[in-house]
Amino acid sequence: MATRLQTEINQEKTAAMQYWPIFNLTTGQFIGCCGLKPVVNGAELGYHLRSEFWHQGYAAEAAAAAIHYAFNQLKLPQLVAGHHPANLASGIILRNLGFHFIGTEYYAPTGLEHPTYVLVNRRQVNPKATR
Template sequence: MRDYFINTTRIGFSSWSDADLNLASQLWGENEVTRYICSTGKFTHEDIVNRLNTEIHNYELYHVQYWPIFELSTEELIGCCGIRPYKSETHSYELGFHLREKYWGQGYASEAAKAAIDYSFHILKAKKLYAGHHPQNRASEKLLLKLGFQFTGREFYTPTGLYHPSYELVNR
């Protein structure tokens, strides 16, 4: 049984640890999950280990990460959703989410993103959230707009080598 620090109707948010390589592999080992995250579209075992270590490191330094999220009824890994520091701005974060394919189209991304936004604005007192997506990922574009993010332009994203549409959401 994992400890959850955020609960929604269907989702529990936990934290990544060194013991979670198997879970990280379930998520980032799925080609449909990673096809928009990196230039090759696939994570190697080393990429998965590095990604897990990055999330753990972000938590150690900033107390935030793209947290692993679990279906409360089954305790099965849905994916991850959370925030990371955005550039050098104080109290500004980047929102992100990666869901295992079997959870697509069921409202989990929206439910998790709303919880992460609420946590960012009310608990962390974030002033702004930023987000971006691969130019071909229309589902992420649609969700970000539905969540109230405003398009700000395109930013070069080194892992894909492409300019990604970028958005911001201001805490009012």
């Protein structure tokens, strides 16, 4: 756990991105985390929520905030994201956020092909475009 925390701290210092904790603003309960990890040509968006908070809109809300930060503050050209093939809800969230399916990618920790998506920053492609 300490190694993972140090990785996130270092990524924040060097790339201005990390996985940030998500808390319920009313109760203060820890919900999970959401954030960005540097990859070639942008960043990877990810989120991990405690199961009791699934299907309540937290993942979509946190991911939307991370996308806004990535595109408006960091000016990244694109984001990629993936999910466990059995987690159909995450695929729906990503598509609702504007991500487009581009194929599958082998993910060694699960030994499975994971659906992979991309979201292009339209302002970087066309600086006069508005969202």
